[in-house]
Amino acid sequence: MQEPTTFNMVSRLKLISNSVIESTLTYKELVPAIEKCLANFSAGKVVQPLRSVVPVEPHNGLLFSMCAHDTSEDVLALKNVALYPDNHKQGLSSHLTQVLYFQPSTGALLAVMDGESITAMRTAAASVVATKYLAKEDSKVLSILGAGVQAYSHAKALTSSFKFDKIFIWNRTQSTGEKFCEEIKHLAKVVKFCPSTKEAVCDADVIVTATFSSTPILHGQDLKESVHINSVGACTPHLRELDDRCMELCAVIADSRVSALAESGDIISAKKEVLCEVGNIINGEVEVNRTRRTLFKSLGIAVEDVTAANLVWEKVGKQQPVGF
Ligand SMILES: NC(=O)c1ccc[n+]([C@@H]2O[C@H](COP(=O)([O-])OP(=O)(O)OC[C@H]3O[C@@H](n4cnc5c(N)ncnc54)[C@H](O)[C@@H]3O)[C@@H](O)[C@H]2O)c1
Ligand SMILES: O=C(O)[C@@H]1CCCCN1
Missing domain, CATH: 3.40.50.720 (NAD(P)-binding Rossmann-like Domain)
Structure with a gap:
């Protein structure tokens, strides 16, 4: 029997588009989830190194890599953000992002999600939590x-x-x-x-x-x-x-x-x-x-992306057929 490898696992990978995520995530669910993850983070229940940043100087760009494991929820994900403020001149968003969502018990990649709405909404949800307190x-x-x-x-x-x-x-x-x-x-x-x-x-x-x-x-x-x-x-x-x-x-x-x-x-x-x-x-x-x-x-912070991605996975990722 052939051993599973990253490459033959790709056939089971879910690709979740921004339009699906936009119609899935709601502030009603996201805000309490973000509140919980910020609490977990400050209680030492999240493993999260400082993000790495690679300057792409000739193009005025920055590539961020952000990863976290929320140990109390057992959720693991990594987000890449290409931050290119001049992208608007080419009709592109200034932040191009993807979230890789993993199975924590094996490290298998379960889904690649477009990170645009995740980033927009989890950041605003964190501000809602701060404003509440x-x-x-x-x-x-x-x-x-x-x-x-x-x-x-x-x-x-x-x-x-x-x-x-x-x-x-x-x-x-x-x-x-x-x-x-x-x-x-x-x-x-x-x-x-x-x-x-x-x-x-x-x-x-x-x-x-x-x-x-x-x-x-x-x-x-x-x-x-x-x-x-x-x-x-x-x-x-x-x-x-x-x-x-x-x-x-x-x-x-x-x-x-x-x-x-x-x-x-x-x-x-x-x-x-x-x-x-x-x-x-x-x-x-x-x-x-x-x-x-x-x-x-x-x-x-990465744990906010981990949390938002987990909501997307629970609501649509598990059920969705492979591919977009
Ligand atoms: N804290 C977080 O979690 C988080 C997450 C995502 C984005 N951000 C940051 O939030 C900011 C806005 O991101 P966005 O996604 O809305 O970007 P965007 O490209 O959609 O909007 C950028 C905004 O900045 C304005 N702007 C550009 N240059 C300016 C300048 N020199 N002076 C004043 N205004 C200027 C533009 O007019 C526009 O209103 C960026 O700094 C971004 O990196 C933070
Ligand atoms: O947390 C984020 O998604 C962004 C990445 C770019 C810099 C600002 N913060």
């Missing part, structure tokens, strides 16, 4: 800086979990920002484009920063006394979205302390302490005063 309960004004994939998933996820009366949008390119406002106008009574970040954030209770900026776009002097920020961009040491004053004013809570100290340009440049991980708050180990200024520094 860190923002004021009566938050009514949401501000989003950016109008790309993450801006959209955050608008959808945050409004599906909390009720905002007003959403203020700023984007570097005004026409894209206005188009984005039109797309999300059903999500709040008022959805308005603001020509400056100051106008967009000065009344905000919750702020999302989701851009490729390499210099600060959010300034501490523009923040209210009480505000919660989900900072999603600036995930490499040379990028910044928040100025030093903003970093000084906020208590910083990360998805992963190790990732934040190694990867966040805002934390590294401002030499800012990380108070705790969001998982420490979920696990009841740390209490944070919601009426002060709080900042969730989201780097994106």
Whole structure:
């Protein structure tokens, strides 16, 4: 009998497309699953090395490799992200990603999933969890800086979990920002484009920063006394979205302390302490005063992809015939 090898196992491999994933994942299921995995992560139940990053300098690209084993759920996966900010010029997404989903008991590859919606939705779900624990309960004004994939998933996820009366949008390119406002106008009574970040954030209770900026776009002097920020961009040491004053004013809570100290340009440049991980708050180990200024520094961690991929596998992967 022929021994199973990687190559003859390929005939049983499931390939799961983005359209299938988009119609499968819901925030209703994803948010509690992400909350649980962030709690598991901070309780030491996840084996996850710091992700590796290969710069592809001639093409202004970065190739990330992110792997984790959630030992309490026994789920194993690896995500690749090709981050090419200039891809838009060729009509391609700036993040091209795949998730490899393994059988933990044998290491056999069970599925290759398109990572686009997984990345968009699990990142927004993590921000929902942070907002649940860190923002004021009566938050009514949401501000989003950016109008790309993450801006959209955050608008959808945050409004599906909390009720905002007003959403203020700023984007570097005004026409894209206005188009984005039109797309999300059903999500709040008022959805308005603001020509400056100051106008967009000065009344905000919750702020999302989701851009490729390499210099600060959010300034501490523009923040209210009480505000919660989900900072999603600036995930490499040379990028910044928040100025030093903003970093000084906020208590910083990360998805992963190790990732934040190694990867966040805002934390590294401002030499800012990380108070705790969001998982420490979920696990009841740390209490944070919601009426002060709080900042969730989201780097994106592999266990979030592992969790989202597992939901996809449980809902459609097992049943799906081989191939797309
Ligand atoms: N924390 C996480 O888990 C996580 C996950 C995925 C993406 N990200 C990061 O979030 C950010 C947004 O990702 P996306 O998928 O929405 O990308 P996208 O390509 O869809 O959108 C990029 C946005 O950044 C804006 N932008 C580009 N250059 C800018 C500049 N110099 N100044 C200000 N704005 C600028 C664009 O106008 C657009 O609104 C990126 O930094 C990305 O790496 C983080
Ligand atoms: O966690 C992620 O999926 C992304 C990869 C690219 C950099 C930002 N974080």
